[in-house]
Amino acid sequence: MTAALLVEQLLNGLQLGVMLFLTAAGLTLVFGVMGLINLAHGSLYMTGAFVCALVAGLTGSFWVGLVAGALAAAAAGALVELTVIRRLYDRDHLDQVLATFALILIFSEGTRWIYGAQPLWLDVPDALSGAVTLPGGAQYPLYRLAIIVAGLAVALGLHLLIARTRLGMRIRAGESDREMIGALGVDIGRLYTAVFALGAGLAGLAGAMVGALQSVQVGMGEPVLILAFVVIVIGGIGSVTGALVGAVLVGVTDTLGRVFLPMAFAQVMPPAEASGVGSALASVLIYVLMAVVLVWRPQGLFPAP
Amino acid sequence: MLKRPLAAALVAALAGAPALAETKIGFISTLSGGAAHLGVDARDGFMLAMEQAGRDDVEVLIRDDALKPDVGKSLSDEMIQREEVEILTGIIFSNVAMAVVPPAVRQGVFYLSVNAGPSQLAGRGCHENYFNVAWQNDDLHQAMGGYVATEGYEKPFILAPNYPAGTDALAGFKRGYDAEVTGEIYTKLGQTDYAAEIAQIRASGADSVFYFLPGGMGIAFMKQYAGSGVEIPVFGPAFSFDEVIIGAVGEAAVGTRNTSQWAHDLENAANAAFVEAFRAEYGRTPTLYASQGFDTANLILSALGKADPAEDPDGFRAALEAAEFDSVRGEFRFGNNHHPIQDIYVREVVMGEDGKPTNRLAGVAVEDHQDAYASECTM
Numbered sequence: 001m002t003a004a005l006l007v008e009q010l011l012n013g014l015q016l017g018v019m020l021f022l023t024a025a026g027l028t029l030v031f032g033v034m035g036l037i038n039l040a041h042g043s044l045y046m047t048g049a050f051v052c053a054l055v056a057g058l059t060g061s062f063w064v065g066l067v068a069g070a071l072a073a074a075a076a077g078a079l080v081e082l083t084v085i086r087r088l089y090d091r092d093h094l095d096q097v098l099a100t101f102a103l104i105l106i107f108s109e110g111t112r113w114i115y116g117a118q119p120l121w122l123d124v125p126d127a128l129s130g131a132v133t134l135p136g137g138a139q140y141p142l143y144r145l146a147i148i149v150a151g152l153a154v155a156l157g158l159h160l161l162i163a164r165t166r167l168g169m170r171i172r173a174g175e176s177d178r179e180m181i182g183a184l185g186v187d188i189g190r191l192y193t194a195v196f197a198l199g200a201g202l203a204g205l206a207g208a209m210v211g212a213l214q215s216v217q218v219g220m221g222e223p224v225l226i227l228a229f230v231v232i233v234i235g236g237i238g239s240v241t242g243a244l245v246g247a248v249l250v251g252v253t254d255t256l257g258r259v260f261l262p263m264a265f266a267q268v269m270p271p272a273e274a275s276g277v278g279s280a281l282a283s284v285l286i287y288v289l290m291a292v293v294l295v296w297r298p299q300g301l302f303p304a305p
Numbered sequence: 306m307l308k309r310p311l312a313a314a315l316v317a318a319l320a321g322a323p324a325l326a327e328t329k330i331g332f333i334s335t336l337s338g339g340a341a342h343l344g345v346d347a348r349d350g351f352m353l354a355m356e357q358a359g360r361d362d363v364e365v366l367i368r369d370d371a372l373k374p375d376v377g378k379s380l381s382d383e384m385i386q387r388e389e390v391e392i393l394t395g396i397i398f399s400n401v402a403m404a405v406v407p408p409a410v411r412q413g414v415f416y417l418s419v420n421a422g423p424s425q426l427a428g429r430g431c432h433e434n435y436f437n438v439a440w441q442n443d444d445l446h447q448a449m450g451g452y453v454a455t456e457g458y459e460k461p462f463i464l465a466p467n468y469p470a471g472t473d474a475l476a477g478f479k480r481g482y483d484a485e486v487t488g489e490i491y492t493k494l495g496q497t498d499y500a501a502e503i504a505q506i507r508a509s510g511a512d513s514v515f516y517f518l519p520g521g522m523g524i525a526f527m528k529q530y531a532g533s534g535v536e537i538p539v540f541g542p543a544f545s546f547d548e549v550i551i552g553a554v555g556e557a558a559v560g561t562r563n564t565s566q567w568a569h570d571l572e573n574a575a576n577a578a579f580v581e582a583f584r585a586e587y588g589r590t591p592t593l594y595a596s597q598g599f600d601t602a603n604l605i606l607s608a609l610g611k612a613d614p615a616e617d618p619d620g621f622r623a624a625l626e627a628a629e630f631d632s633v634r635g636e637f638r639f640g641n642n643h644h645p646i647q648d649i650y651v652r653e654v655v656m657g658e659d660g661k662p663t664n665r666l667a668g669v670a671v672e673d674h675q676d677a678y679a680s681e682c683t684m
Contacts (some may be wrong), residue, residue, distance in 0.1 A: 005508040012500040118342045119521055121553045124532055131534030139507070139534045144500065213532075214497040215524035215553055219338060223495060259501045262490070279467055279491045 004138035017251025018151030022206035024231040026199020032238025039100040042221025043107035048073040048204025049211035053122035062125035073204020081196040119217040236300025257285035331384035332395035336369035350598030374404035391614040399423040410434040428678035441676035443477030445542035448649040448670040450481025460487040462511035467491035474517035531557030547592040575631040642682035
């Protein structure tokens, strides 16, 4: 193992974490402000990727596609909130899970109906293709570096939005006392729609960015959704800071575990077995992390006040 | 009043005559989810052959297993018990096939595999009513192992998802390569981010990469590999490089090589006619899954011309074993375990005239290949 490999894997972990943050931020806000479990969040992520691929294909510009993907996901989120989610706030969590699970099925089949069963093509923009040499001699894909920068910029923007703006003040107020801000004359319905659309837009942005790296296909959102839930449980439900810390923690743990556990086992057993045992153990590592965090701090790392 | 008995007799004759010769075929396949394009292509190839034959005494029932073994099993039960099909076919994935095939063939139904070829059904678990028209799971990987060795690569790095067909794939490659490999990784099934694995490939000092990642996994890997700056040559089975996958990967796929028992530019009359008809009917280039579906349908049709599976199962079985049909692979014959003995080719991905990458035949990896489990079959 060389230092270059370790640096590269740390960056990979950070990049995965940043992507997870974009998805988890919306999920944790929606849960924190509205008390709603939204399983269909992964479908909004998928919507962002599909619209980005479609628009990038039509216009020839990835950037136009990226903006369109995020906006389309936000619009889809607002629409879903107005038509379905709105009816679920007063129901218990089981009803919410059932209804949003139905939304996953509707989104998946609808997407297949519109775009077909085959994966779509979306490529990294020319300006960001290829690899750059890092200080120390390691090579790293430029596009992944761009994702890290973009994700951290969004995190900063989200922090400023919540800490410094009127909308952010209302979101914070909504988290701590829903009835009271309603009584103070804030239009709670519009606030909920705005928060839901914001979360959906972030998920759509993440989907569009990852779509260029992976494949744009039906069902791409669900694996991310599971990880995003792990992230918000670790970070503390309702906390955006917690989501950022949790996401980076999960990203780095998952990446390093996948690489170094098989290597560690290879010291004591034949390579083929080590690879099998190591990768099997690596895939449960983040859940072990979650269990440890929950034993230590049952409310997560940054519990919402 | 005289007309009525005449009409009744006519109706009876019309209704009765085709019913006698009617053959029902159940086609259970993966038609939804991330791997749907495999099942869709197999189905389209199968139905193209059925349409070309134009026989109105053969009925095909098509169902979607959604890549779930339990769904496949209940569909096959329904087809055997209620629809009374004589022939089952269509399954893409080995885990579904393992749930459906053994109980079906024990009930006297014929099963012809268009794709899945688990080792259990090729070796000790072989059965007289089970025919595999595609390949045994290990075949293409093993052929690629041999090819990589003869091309003089000394440090291959190999990876596959951590599930039965993935471990079979790497075992097959190593059997063909027959020397130490530099690195070996099992990834999570359904994984879409390969940054960590690509970094390991870079650090290992390997001189070649072999991967078996079907569907969306392959698309993700290849795109990320192309952007990573690692420039060692890439090899794989045809499943990692079918026309749909390389279409989604784009330019990055150009230059990779893969093994397949068929290629759309393989020169024989049956294949030229098939590729042309498929393009005309569906507007896309067929994948190997489509060719396997097409061959399976033509094999069934050739055997139906000789014997009826319900009335003369032994005759029908003998007709299947003889395999007298025009395969799009050229020569085609079955080994003792009802798996094909066939040439396996090397294809290279090139940029097509329409600006989209496509597979081009580059040579033969191994001639008259028979799977590694045939000797264990005591049929």
